Structure formats: C-alpha cells, structure tokens
Amino acid sequence: MYWEKRPPSSPRTGRGRHRGTVSSHRRGEGIRGQSCRSQCESPMPGVGSAPLHLLRAPGITAGPGGAAAGRGAAGGRGSDFACRLTRRVRCRAALRRAGRLVSEKRVERLMRVHHVAGSSGDGAAVSPVRPVVFAADPIGRDFTAPRPGMRLVGDTTELVTVEGKLYLATCIDLATREVAGWAMADHHRAELPVAALRMAAGRGGLEDKCVMSTDRGSEYTGDEFRAEISKLRMRQSMGRVSSCCDNAAAESWFALLKAEIGTTVRETCEAARADLCHYIGIEYNRSRLRRHPDHGYVTPLETRILLRQNLTPAA
Missing domain, CATH: 3.30.420.10 (Ribonuclease H-like superfamily/Ribonuclease H)
Structure with a gap:
C-alpha cells in the first residue's frame, strides 16, 4: 500500500501521511488524486459514464428492491450471502474486463444502492415438495407369523x-x-x-x-x-x-x-x-x-x- 505526502506548505495529518488521497496502487480501488470520500459518496461515477450498463453482467438484472430478482432471496441467510457474493464477484469481473478498476465492496455497495441483483434464471415455477407421509408400524419388532403369507x-x-x-x-x-x-x-x-x-x-x-x-x-x-x-x-x-x-x-x-x-x-x-x-x-x-x-x-x-x-x- 502506497500513500502520497502533502506538499511541505500543507498541514500534515496522521503522522505525515495524506489520509484524503490515495494512489492508484491501492488495490486499484481509487483514481489518483481523487478523495476516497468523494468517490464513495458519488452516486455512480468512477466506473464510467454508463455504470449501470456495465454492472449488468450476464444473469444480473436491476429492479425495485433487488431482493425479489435475486437468487436465494428466500433461501435463508447463508444462501442469500452466497448469492450476493457470487453477484458482486461477477459484476467486478465484468467491470475489470471493461477497464474499470473497482473493489468488490464498492461493487456490492453500488449494487445495493441501485437495486442490482442476480436474475432468477428462466423464471420457471418450482413445484413444491410434497411432504412424505410414513406408514405406521403394526409389526413392532414382532418378527413372527402363525401362517405363511401373513x-x-x-x-x-x-x-x-x-x-x-x-x-x-x-x-x-x-x-x-x-x-x-x-x-x-x-x-x-x-x-x-x-x-x-x-x-x-x-x-x-x-x-x-x-x-x-x-x-x-x-x-x-x-x-x-x-x-x-x-x-x-x-x-x-x-x-x-x-x-x-x-x-x-x-x-x-x-x-x-x-x-x-x-x-x-x-x-x-x-x-x-x-x-x-x-x-x-x-x-x-x-x-x-x-x-x-x-x-x-x-x-x-x-x-x-x-x-x-x-x-x-x-x-
């Protein structure tokens, strides 16, 4: 991790390190000379003029709330986390292919803000699983019978x-x-x-x-x-x-x-x-x-x- 120093005339903060500007070497997250806070607070800049289009990797859609379109939205806490992890990894990979260097956490935050979620496939209805009804046990470990065929x-x-x-x-x-x-x-x-x-x-x-x-x-x-x-x-x-x-x-x-x-x-x-x-x-x-x-x-x-x-x- 590399940090830039302020000019000698500027006040120093944080042990001589400039805490408001990052170098592009910091995991490729920021833009050189731009404040971290300004990048995080900007609605979608930093990923291009049409970031929503770039975020829509294959299988990624945007909708109100985002949760309804995502896989595993009703699949429990663990499955929802796994699905969200898959979505942001895919989105980050698509952005990197387009030449946009962003972090995984930033992609997740922007997807949450703009309600971008994973698509639910072909939309085919899933048949409910019918509960299995087990038979009673009239034998009860009595493995005898008075006559054949009983x-x-x-x-x-x-x-x-x-x-x-x-x-x-x-x-x-x-x-x-x-x-x-x-x-x-x-x-x-x-x-x-x-x-x-x-x-x-x-x-x-x-x-x-x-x-x-x-x-x-x-x-x-x-x-x-x-x-x-x-x-x-x-x-x-x-x-x-x-x-x-x-x-x-x-x-x-x-x-x-x-x-x-x-x-x-x-x-x-x-x-x-x-x-x-x-x-x-x-x-x-x-x-x-x-x-x-x-x-x-x-x-x-x-x-x-x-x-x-x-x-x-x-x-």
Missing part, C-alpha cells in the same frame, strides 16, 4: 462388482423365513422393490391385508411402491428413522447372505446375478436347514409346505 419384510442391499454396483431387493416371509420374492438391477429406484413384491405375490399364498414391513427408504415411501401395495390389497408397515432393529429380520438375512457368498468383488454383474440366484433359489430356500419350534430342522420351503398342511382342514 407378514413380509423387505429391504435393499448392494453388491460391488468391477462393472459397478448390483442392487438386490427381497421380500421374506416371516412365518417360513423363505425369500418369497427378489429382484436385481443396477439401480435402486422404486421399480426394484416393486418387482420383488410382484414376484412374491405371483407365487401365491399372500393373504388379504398382508403386512409388508420395510424401512423408510425413498424406494418404499414413493407413490409407485404404495400403489403396488394398494393394488395387491396389502398393508404397509415402516420402522422408525435410523433404527435398524425395526427391520432386523431383513437386515440379519443380508448379513447371512454376505457371510455365505462372501463380499469378494466380482468381475461382472452377470456373475453376481448368477451367484445370488443360485444361493437364494437353491442353497437357501431349498437346502439350508433352520430350526422350527414345531417341526425341528427343516428348510424354508419345507416349512411352508408343513404349515399349509397343518392349516388344511380334514376331509
């Missing part, structure tokens, strides 16, 4: 491959612990759990008002999944936020899956699909023994057959 639990997990991630959605019957429906895809949009639910319903045996319990993931709170629940005449159940215990049956099955097939990164998604289909359809549903309180060690498929035989009335 209660299901579902969740989504992922397997990592060299080609990318493969997502798996499941529907597990709480009476038999059989994976009644499953689906795989390279995404976890709502159609993935919907496909698993349709597979479970297509195998038959689901009762009216069957409860489908899941977590509060976006796949299960969307309209597509809820429409499928209503179409199949089922009821939806959701656990609490950040509580894996409310969906412990599905979470424990995923832990079993990854413990038995391993978490090795496979080469392709097709290899992962083949491993999952073999494990779910053959090794787990048809071969893995589980202890049933009434029938001893049986497979999930045998459990479903035995429970249906017990529920069949005698001739």
Whole structure:
C-alpha cells in the first residue's frame, strides 16, 4: 500500500501521511488524486459514464428492491450471502474486463444502492415438495407369523462388482423365513422393490391385508411402491428413522447372505446375478436347514409346505 505526502506548505495529518488521497496502487480501488470520500459518496461515477450498463453482467438484472430478482432471496441467510457474493464477484469481473478498476465492496455497495441483483434464471415455477407421509408400524419388532403369507419384510442391499454396483431387493416371509420374492438391477429406484413384491405375490399364498414391513427408504415411501401395495390389497408397515432393529429380520438375512457368498468383488454383474440366484433359489430356500419350534430342522420351503398342511382342514 502506497500513500502520497502533502506538499511541505500543507498541514500534515496522521503522522505525515495524506489520509484524503490515495494512489492508484491501492488495490486499484481509487483514481489518483481523487478523495476516497468523494468517490464513495458519488452516486455512480468512477466506473464510467454508463455504470449501470456495465454492472449488468450476464444473469444480473436491476429492479425495485433487488431482493425479489435475486437468487436465494428466500433461501435463508447463508444462501442469500452466497448469492450476493457470487453477484458482486461477477459484476467486478465484468467491470475489470471493461477497464474499470473497482473493489468488490464498492461493487456490492453500488449494487445495493441501485437495486442490482442476480436474475432468477428462466423464471420457471418450482413445484413444491410434497411432504412424505410414513406408514405406521403394526409389526413392532414382532418378527413372527402363525401362517405363511401373513407378514413380509423387505429391504435393499448392494453388491460391488468391477462393472459397478448390483442392487438386490427381497421380500421374506416371516412365518417360513423363505425369500418369497427378489429382484436385481443396477439401480435402486422404486421399480426394484416393486418387482420383488410382484414376484412374491405371483407365487401365491399372500393373504388379504398382508403386512409388508420395510424401512423408510425413498424406494418404499414413493407413490409407485404404495400403489403396488394398494393394488395387491396389502398393508404397509415402516420402522422408525435410523433404527435398524425395526427391520432386523431383513437386515440379519443380508448379513447371512454376505457371510455365505462372501463380499469378494466380482468381475461382472452377470456373475453376481448368477451367484445370488443360485444361493437364494437353491442353497437357501431349498437346502439350508433352520430350526422350527414345531417341526425341528427343516428348510424354508419345507416349512411352508408343513404349515399349509397343518392349516388344511380334514376331509
């Protein structure tokens, strides 16, 4: 920072430094020989004869109040500050390209005085976000069912491959612990759990008002999944936020899956699909023994057959 001294005949102020005139070396803010106060109090001089035109960089408009035309005017204190910072930086860059050396703070002050603000883009209306309504939890961590097709639990997990991630959605019957429906895809949009639910319903045996319990993931709170629940005449159940215990049956099955097939990164998604289909359809549903309180060690498929035989009335 460089300061000019007054002539010897002039009175000195501030330790021999002239406090009213600045050199053009002071960050390019002033004009040599012009008072700082006169520059700050002037309405728009110092940036050219048509400063408002120069301040209107692309995306910058002027209007009454300035706040209505600016981005983030209703976006909170932090977003408004970020938008104002972006506007003044862009305006200063446009002025510097036009040969006007001004500071960032001065640009901000002049924009505020003359109501110059950032434009709001194409002016397209933003659709309001509809609040998500979560379903109740009639299961309440009671992961038992007296008969098949009465209660299901579902969740989504992922397997990592060299080609990318493969997502798996499941529907597990709480009476038999059989994976009644499953689906795989390279995404976890709502159609993935919907496909698993349709597979479970297509195998038959689901009762009216069957409860489908899941977590509060976006796949299960969307309209597509809820429409499928209503179409199949089922009821939806959701656990609490950040509580894996409310969906412990599905979470424990995923832990079993990854413990038995391993978490090795496979080469392709097709290899992962083949491993999952073999494990779910053959090794787990048809071969893995589980202890049933009434029938001893049986497979999930045998459990479903035995429970249906017990529920069949005698001739």
